[in-house]
Amino acid sequence: xxxxxxxxxxxxxxxxxxxxxxxxxxxxxxxxxxxxxxxxxxxxxxxxxxxxxxxxxxxxxxxxxxxxxxxxxxxxxxxxxxxxxxxxxxxxxxxxxxxxxxxxxxxxxxxxxxxxxxxxxxxxxxxxxxxxxxxxxxxxxxxxxxxxxxxxxxxxxxxxxxxxxxxxxxxxxxxxxxxxxxxxxxxxxxxxxxxxxxxxxxxxxxxxxxxxxxxxxxxxxxxxxxxxxxxxxxxxxxxxxxxxxxxx
Amino acid sequence: xxxxxxxxxxxxxxxxxxxxxxxxxxxxxxxxxxxxxxxxxxxxxxxxxxxxxxxxxxxxxxxxxxxxxxxxxxxxxxxxxxxxxxxxxxxxxxxxxxxxxxxxxxxxxxxxxxxxxxxxxxxxxxxxxxxxxxxxxxxxxxxxxxxxxxxxxxxxxxxxxxxxxxxxxxxxxxxxxxxxxxxxxxxxxxxxxxxxxxxxxxxxxxxxxxxxxxxxxxxxxxxxxxxxxxxxxxxxxxxxxxxxxxxxxxxxxxxxxxxxxxxxxxxxxxxxxxxxxxxxxxxxxxxxxxxxxxxxxxxxxxxxxxxxxxxxxxxxxxxxxxxxxxxxxxxxxxxxxxxxxxxxxxxxxxxxxxxxxxxxxxxxxxxxxxxxxxxxxxxxxxxxxxxxxxxxxxxxxxxxxxxxxxxxxxxxxxxxxxxxxxxxxxxxxxxxxxxxxxxxxxxxxxxxxxxxxxxxxxxxxxxxxxxxxxxxxxxxxxxxxxxxxxxxx
Numbered sequence: 019x020x021x022x023x024x025x026x027x028x029x030x031x032x033x034x035x036x037x038x039x040x041x042x043x044x045x046x047x048x049x050x051x052x053x054x055x056x057x058x059x060x061x062x063x064x065x066x067x068x069x070x071x072x073x074x075x076x077x078x079x080x081x082x083x084x085x086x087x088x089x090x091x092x093x094x095x096x097x098x099x100x101x102x103x104x105x106x107x108x109x110x111x112x113x114x115x116x117x118x119x120x121x122x123x124x125x126x127x128x129x130x131x132x133x134x135x136x137x138x139x140x141x142x143x144x145x146x147x148x149x150x151x152x153x154x155x156x157x158x159x160x161x162x163x164x165x166x167x168x169x170x171x172x173x174x175x176x177x178x179x180x181x182x183x184x185x186x187x188x189x190x191x192x193x194x195x196x197x198x199x200x201x202x203x204x205x206x207x208x209x210x211x212x213x214x215x216x217x218x219x220x221x222x223x224x225x226x227x228x229x230x231x232x233x234x235x236x237x238x239x240x241x242x243x244x245x246x247x248x249x250x251x252x253x254x255x256x257x258x259x260x261x262x263x264x265x266x
Numbered sequence: 267x268x269x270x271x272x273x274x275x276x277x278x279x280x281x282x283x284x285x286x287x288x289x290x291x292x293x294x295x296x297x298x299x300x301x302x303x304x305x306x307x308x309x310x311x312x313x314x315x316x317x318x319x320x321x322x323x324x325x326x327x328x329x330x331x332x333x334x335x336x337x338x339x340x341x342x343x344x345x346x347x348x349x350x351x352x353x354x355x356x357x358x359x360x361x362x363x364x365x366x367x368x369x370x371x372x373x374x375x376x377x378x379x380x381x382x383x384x385x386x387x388x389x390x391x392x393x394x395x396x397x398x399x400x401x402x403x404x405x406x407x408x409x410x411x412x413x414x415x416x417x418x419x420x421x422x423x424x425x426x427x428x429x430x431x432x433x434x435x436x437x438x439x440x441x442x443x444x445x446x447x448x449x450x451x452x453x454x455x456x457x458x459x460x461x462x463x464x465x466x467x468x469x470x471x472x473x474x475x476x477x478x479x480x481x482x483x484x485x486x487x488x489x490x491x492x493x494x495x496x497x498x499x500x501x502x503x504x505x506x507x508x509x510x511x512x513x514x515x516x517x518x519x520x521x522x523x524x525x526x527x528x529x530x531x532x533x534x535x536x537x538x539x540x541x542x543x544x545x546x547x548x549x550x551x552x553x554x555x556x557x558x559x560x561x562x563x564x565x566x567x568x569x570x571x572x573x574x575x576x577x578x579x580x581x582x583x584x585x586x587x588x589x590x591x592x593x594x595x596x597x598x599x600x601x602x603x604x605x606x607x608x609x610x611x612x613x614x615x616x617x618x619x620x621x622x623x624x625x626x627x628x629x630x631x632x633x634x635x636x637x638x639x640x641x642x643x644x645x646x647x648x649x650x651x652x653x654x655x656x657x658x659x660x661x662x663x664x665x666x667x668x669x670x671x672x673x674x675x676x677x678x679x680x681x682x683x684x685x686x687x688x689x690x691x692x693x694x695x696x697x698x699x700x701x702x703x704x705x706x707x708x709x710x711x712x713x714x715x716x717x718x719x720x721x722x723x724x725x726x727x728x729x730x731x732x733x734x735x736x737x738x739x740x741x742x743x744x745x746x747x748x749x750x751x752x753x754x755x
Contacts, residue, residue, distance in 0.1 A: 066710050068706050069702065069706065070702075089709075089714070089715075090706065090709040090710055091709045091710075091711075091712050091713055091714045091715075091717075091718075093710075094709070094710055094711060094712035095712055099710075100710050102707065102710075105707070106701075106703055106704045106707040107704075108704065108707075108708070108721075108722065108725055109725050109726065110724070110725025110726055110727075110728040110729070111721060111722070111724070111725035111728075116711075116721070117711075119713065119721060120708075120711035120712045120713060121712075123711075123712040123713045123714075123717060124712035127712065159725065176711065180711070180712070
């Protein structure tokens with residue numbers, strides 16, 4: 019599904035990604051772990067097309083299509099979703115309005131009909147129930163005055179509603195207590211399917227106890243320094259990132 | 267939600283300024299320039315009585331002795347008042363008696379603007395659809411007023427100003443200049459001398475006006491100023507909701523628009539006055555052309571418990587100089603001001619309100635949302651004052667500014683004067699920049715950059731849009747979207 023080859027990217031004048039190569043097949047969940055400053059968030063922004071993140075070399079394709087040639091909203095319409103580390107507040111726009119606008123924008127881009135109001139409401143109630151989100155919260159402006167945990171839950175809510183194919187979770191566990199973490203992880207796990215792929219970016223192994231990855235990659239100094247099974251995450255938890263940081 | 271969607275769809279079908287067409291119609295002009303003779307010419311054209319001419323001439327004399335104000339935060343080359351036409355009218359032998367006599371070109375113009383002049387079209391609409399009576403002003407002349415008969419049945423007078431001078435002189439004499447005196451300020455004084463037409467509304471005691479009233483102003487002739495005069499009186503216990511819309515074609519020359527609006531609310535009366543202003547803003551790159559909008563709008567809450575609410579959506583004009591105000595004379599009277607002012611390109615806006623608390627227990631509320639994009643400048647200027655007798659006066663003011671891009675400017679200039687110890691004034695102000703973080707977040711969810719800006723801006727102005735009559739809220743939302751096209755890039 020997602021294929022990244024020798025990706026180099028810089029922010030301002032600093033090169034952050036230095037030849038990153040990664041294959042993420044459909045149906046799999048891969049974790050990206052690494053020390054602070056290794057380029058984890060940069061990777062998520064480069065893949066989603068944020069302005070200011072310049073690709074200087076290499077490729078990234080989604081089902082063979084050149085991802086890097088597309089505008090951010092076009093990538094979203096292809097099924098790429100980023101759960102933000104720091105979700106933004108959108109004053110004056112109720113969460114429901116926001117999500118429905120996004121769904122319809124994506125549907126329009128794909129040449130599909132708009133979601134009907136009853137269909138949308140039914141789905142919203144279901145998903146909100148699963149994520150233990152109070153339905154009234156969805157009528158409030160998106161993320162305005164929400165706690166850190168509520169914001170993260172809203173990210174997962176949006177993800178479930180938009181039903182993307184390639185999911186990137188950027189430090190989704192940060193700021194979550196253990197109960198909230200379980201709810202969020204359950205929400206993510208419910209989205210696992212043979213035609214979806216997930217990239218879980220995290221600093222700590224904790225999240226991976228709840229979202230079990232098929233593969234773990236260590237990102238250090240702008241490239242994948244090691245790859246392995248779930249056991250690699252435990253090793254990192256015990257021994258830290260030192261040896262990878264040094265090797266780089 | 268549907269409004270946001272509509273905005274998005276609408277914008278895709280639009281050019282930058284869609285009302286920039288010129289209608290070719292035989293026009294009658296007064297000779298260029300301004301003199302006592304021109305004032306007499308205008309008065310004669312309108313077959314006005316002697317008292318009206320005398321009023322105009324007095325205003326003209328006073329105007330000659332006045333200086334153009336320079337305190338607003340706007341800059342423009344000096345206006346040559348002798349280089350403009352003060353009267354332009356579609357050429358017809360007599361005023362049209364019905365729609366059938368109106369030049370079809372004119373009707374086509376209003377159709378292009380989306381204004382439903384033909385009552386039958388409105389009536390043929392979906393059952394329960396909102397109906398509103400329209401007075402259309404083309405350059406200096408009121409072209410047609412709809413629904414007059416139906417309004418007359420409940421005693422509401424809605425007609426052109428010229429007609430009111432002829433048919434209801436006692437009302438005009440009593441109220442004209444009673445809120446905005448002829449010599450109030452430079453531009454109001456100019457208007458008092460040369461005003462050509464406008465709308466007149468009188469709602470008798472206890473009557474709730476059965477439909478929205480609206481006036482559409484369009485400047486068409488080149489090098490002509492437009493000076494309308496609007497006078498609305500809500501008698502005791504009456505209610506009326508009024509909307510004005512404005513457009514003008516694209517020109518290279520700046521055109522002057524100096525209107526005066528006077529509102530009078532007697533005991534227990536309520537007036538809601540909404541404006542959707544979309545005059546040509548000038549060339550976005552050079553600032554060339556565009557309307558100078560120097561307008562005086564004031565309401566007198568003359569009776570106890572009377573209420574006036576101004577709502578304005580200001581997106582057009584090269585320069586806006588405008589402070590719709592409320593004089594809260596009656597005890598327990600209420601004044602409200604809701605404003606969205608958007609500037610883009612090279613536009614300059616200096617706008618706000620004045621709430622003058624004179625009576626006891628008077629209350630006022632100001633919600634102002636300024637948005638500046640491009641290289642524009644947007645200033646909120648407001649005065650809240652309580653006089654010694656206005657015990658228990660209350661005001662709440664909220665001024666929010668949103669900056670888009672790196673070259674736009676926003677200013678907030680609030681004046682507060684409390685001359686008694688029993689008034690409570692609250693003032694809140696914020697200035698924020700539309701952040702790249704927010705934009706990217708919205709775009710990552712599937713909205714294009716343009717759509718993302720619209721969504722964020724619509725969220726920002728939502729409080730004010732909600733105060734507009736339903737159908738105009740949709741129109742205003744579209745306007746907001748159009749005027750911000752290409753503002754991020």
